[in-house]
Amino acid sequence: MSSTAVGCLLSPLLPRPSSTVAAAGCNCKSRSIRVRASMSSPPPPVAEFPYLPPAQRELMVEILSMVETGLGPQLLPSTVPSDVLSFQNPSGSAHGAIDIRHGGRDSTVNFILESWLHCQIPTGALNIATLLVFLNSSTDAPHLLMEFMQGSPTSLVLLLDLIPRKDVVLHPDYLDEFYHQTDLDKQRQVLSKLPQVQPYMSSSIYARSLLSPTAIAVDINCGDGKEQTLLEEIIRGKLNMICKEIVQIWLRLCVKTRLSSEVDQDILVKRDSLIKSKAIEIDLEANLPRMFTPKVASRIIREIKEAYKCIDSGN
Amino acid sequence: MSSTAVGCLLSPLLPRPSSTVAAAGCNCKSRSIRVRASMSSPPPPVAEFPYLPPAQRELMVEILSMVETGLGPQLLPSTVPSDVLSFQNPSGSAHGAIDIRHGGRDSTVNFILESWLHCQIPTGALNIATLLVFLNSSTDAPHLLMEFMQGSPTSLVLLLDLIPRKDVVLHPDYLDEFYHQTDLDKQRQVLSKLPQVQPYMSSSIYARSLLSPTAIAVDINCGDGKEQTLLEEIIRGKLNMICKEIVQIWLRLCVKTRLSSEVDQDILVKRDSLIKSKAIEIDLEANLPRMFTPKVASRIIREIKEAYKCIDSGN
Numbered sequence: 148m149s150s151t152a153v154g155c156l157l158s159p160l161l162p163r164p165s166s167t168v169a170a171a172g173c174n175c176k177s178r179s180i181r182v183r184a185s186m187s188s189p190p191p192p193v194a195e196f197p198y199l200p201p202a203q204r205e206l207m208v209e210i211l212s213m214v215e216t217g218l219g220p221q222l223l224p225s226t227v228p229s230d231v232l233s234f235q236n237p238s239g240s241a242h243g244a245i246d247i248r249h250g251g252r253d254s255t256v257n258f259i260l261e262s263w264l265h266c267q268i269p270t271g272a273l274n275i276a277t278l279l280v281f282l283n284s285s286t287d288a289p290h291l292l293m294e295f296m297q298g299s300p301t302s303l304v305l306l307l308d309l310i311p312r313k314d315v316v317l318h319p320d321y322l323d324e325f326y327h328q329t330d331l332d333k334q335r336q337v338l339s340k341l342p343q344v345q346p347y348m349s350s351s352i353y354a355r356s357l358l359s360p361t362a363i364a365v366d367i368n369c370g371d372g373k374e375q376t377l378l379e380e381i382i383r384g385k386l387n388m389i390c391k392e393i394v395q396i397w398l399r400l401c402v403k404t405r406l407s408s409e410v411d412q413d414i415l416v417k418r419d420s421l422i423k424s425k426a427i428e429i430d431l432e433a434n435l436p437r438m439f440t441p442k443v444a445s446r447i448i449r450e451i452k453e454a455y456k457c458i459d460s461g462n
Numbered sequence: 463m464s465s466t467a468v469g470c471l472l473s474p475l476l477p478r479p480s481s482t483v484a485a486a487g488c489n490c491k492s493r494s495i496r497v498r499a500s501m502s503s504p505p506p507p508v509a510e511f512p513y514l515p516p517a518q519r520e521l522m523v524e525i526l527s528m529v530e531t532g533l534g535p536q537l538l539p540s541t542v543p544s545d546v547l548s549f550q551n552p553s554g555s556a557h558g559a560i561d562i563r564h565g566g567r568d569s570t571v572n573f574i575l576e577s578w579l580h581c582q583i584p585t586g587a588l589n590i591a592t593l594l595v596f597l598n599s600s601t602d603a604p605h606l607l608m609e610f611m612q613g614s615p616t617s618l619v620l621l622l623d624l625i626p627r628k629d630v631v632l633h634p635d636y637l638d639e640f641y642h643q644t645d646l647d648k649q650r651q652v653l654s655k656l657p658q659v660q661p662y663m664s665s666s667i668y669a670r671s672l673l674s675p676t677a678i679a680v681d682i683n684c685g686d687g688k689e690q691t692l693l694e695e696i697i698r699g700k701l702n703m704i705c706k707e708i709v710q711i712w713l714r715l716c717v718k719t720r721l722s723s724e725v726d727q728d729i730l731v732k733r734d735s736l737i738k739s740k741a742i743e744i745d746l747e748a749n750l751p752r753m754f755t756p757k758v759a760s761r762i763i764r765e766i767k768e769a770y771k772c773i774d775s776g777n
Contacts, residue, residue, distance in 0.1 A: 313629075314628075314629030314631070314632065314733075315668075315671045316629070316668075316671050316672060316733060316736065316737065317629065317729065317732065317733045317736060319668060319736065319740060322667060322668060322671065326667055327667060332667060346661045352637060352641055352642060352647060352675040352676055353630075353631075353634060353637060353675075355675035356630045356631050356637065356675045357631060360667040360668075360670035360671045361667055414632065417632065418629075418631060418632045421631065421632060421634065422631065425634060
């Protein structure tokens with residue numbers, strides 16, 4: 148069930164509409180609605196999250212609410228067409244939703260991509276939910292990636308990382324500022340000590356290279372029996388705490404950090420551009436046609452390519 | 463027992479003298495001696511390997527023989543002083559041996575460092591054996607690292623990697639040439655499938671950053687009982703095959719590869735220099751004084767710093 152892990156650059160996660168939120172017992176409804184309301188637009192289809200189990204859905208909603216509250220004023224309204232905001236394959240066995248919004252003038256945000264994908268597979272269902280916040284070249288602070296990939300009710304792959312924008316071997320100060328001083332590895336260690344948690348490694352070596360040395364890339368496997376409850380407990384407990392802590396660190400440090408004069412902006416832009424194009428090649432072009440048919444996939448990929456190409460405002 | 467994993471840049475491994483080799487039943491005696499003989503110098507103390515279990519010692523000897531046969535004509539004689547070639551702490555509970563040789567004119571080798579460290583610890587003994595071949599700036603091909611760290615008779619940490627010289631995210635062609643086309647990940651996968659093998663993660667996030675996405679960084683743990691035999695079987699079986707295959711790949715590709723005109727040599731030299739200085743700071747300066755007393759450690763570190771500073775011949 149494992150995606151290529153730049154699976155990263157495609158998939159879902161967003162605040163669900165108030166009715167769904169209420170049904171799942173989530174207490175962040177008011178915040179979610181406030182953020183949306185301030186943008187004068189209704190929740191997009193990506194916010195529905197119809198297939199995720201309650202614990203994942205609630206965590207996704209809370210994380211999205213945190214990020215949207217933090218970035219809210221910086222984000223422009225979505226211009227994603229309706230047949231990309233929500234889509235399915237001809238047989239109806241695969242569904243998906245994507246939303247992309249760009250950062251406004253004076254924002255450090257290039258774009259925020261939220262998505263979810265659901266499809267039937269021989270062993271049940273595959274659900275991928277992704278949040279990606281790509282910053283622009285006005286800052287060299289890390290991008291944010293959070294992704295859930297679930298292929299069975301009792302297991303879950305989680306990718307959560309502040310993706311470095313620079314070669315950290317050549318820039319130990321960068322590593323120190325964003326990864327060491329923030330004590331990010333502590334969060335990874337807490338999770339890795341659970342007996343159900345194993346490291347997860349993408350099949351793409353380029354995707355592996357993108358991640359920071361403190362990345363959380365784990366496969367949480369609670370067995371083949373009735374351990375769905377155990378997985379939910381882990382998600383509502385340690386995972387919830389760790390995800391929020393890391394996203395808070397990113398919001399605190401990364402959205403405000405500006406470029407120092409020493410940064411080579413050409414390399415920064417080239418590096419970001421490579422990450423985007425390789426992600427499309429490795430993840431989307433390799434997987435979406437199989438899940439949604441080539442016709443549907445090409446529509447989705449075209450929209451994402453357009454978003455990725457969008458001029459880096461780099462104020 | 464785990465070292466910092468740029469533990470990497472300090473420790474041992476070399477062909478033992480003929481008597482020891484014969485006692486351990488190793489069949490590479492003649493090759494080893496041939497290489498040494500061609501350099502008109504007797505085996506240095508690092509070649510003794512008095513503390514390693516037979517299976518590790520034999521593998522180390524074979525690997526060193528392969529590397530020395532491959533690089534032989536490129537290497538200059540050692541100039542390491544006798545009190546660094548072999549040393550111990552005042553109480554005699556810790557012993558070590560290091561040898562460093564530089565590459566000659568027209569060589570792609572900057573230096574080869576071989577070392578072993580042994581010290582008593584509360585749970586028994588710690589043995590670290592290292593081979594590091596650092597290339598010079600006449601090529602951007604990866605450096606070679608192989609390290610065994612053993613803190614109990616039934617467990618072993620292995621680091622084996624072609625250490626990238628460039629930011630692989632910015633240079634996907636580099637990743638493709640040295641890591642993808644060589645199918646290096648296949649070797650890692652074979653080892654990772656053994657039930658005794660777990661991923662190993664250095665406590666230093668800088669050390670983690672140095673490794674390639676196909677690095678073998680594993681903790682082989684065969685339990686607390688009488689599973690010493692099992693560990694030896696793994697070392698003589700899969701580990702032996704995998705280590706040799708990877709070192710062969712490195713010898714084939716890396717020592718011959720020359721720089722393309724597009725490479726920024728200033729960045730290459732700066733990056734290599736940072737790796738060296740951070741390795742000394744993270745690994746040697748943090749650990750050697752505790753193992754050998756500050757006085758002995760300072761002598762060793764001074765010699766290694768001199769070797770690291772040695773002018774990059776970058777022909």
